[in-house]
Amino acid sequence: MTTKETSNLGTRWWAKNLNDIDSEVARLATICRVRLLEPGVIERVLANDASVCGSSNKLAFDKLHNALKMHYLIRDKTVGVIGENATAAVVADIVASIRARLGKQLGGEGPG
Secondary structure (H helix, E strand, O other): OOHHHHHHHHHHHHHHHHHHHHHHHHHHHHHHOOOOOOOOHHHHHHOOOHHHOOOOOHHHHHHHHHHHHHHHHHHHHHHHHHOHHHHHHHHHHHHHHHHHHHHHHHOOOOOO
């Protein structure tokens, strides 16, 4: 296996992990009716501010809070392995995909 093939495999592995976490974040945000794509909302969820929820579901909000923390932990590890630019591209692709599927529900453009 060449160095480039190994690098691509690593990028795909990290991308899958981030995508799995971010899909769960989007699912939980939808359950809690959190408009995650609006400015400042992610920071409020990270600060454990459940007032951003459109519906009361403490268990789902706690999971959302933890999943967002996990996203940033994995993102930081991904940067260390594949670099800032490659990680930013992976995250941008994931966000675009989520925005296309659930945009309006999460406070952005798109269906929903």
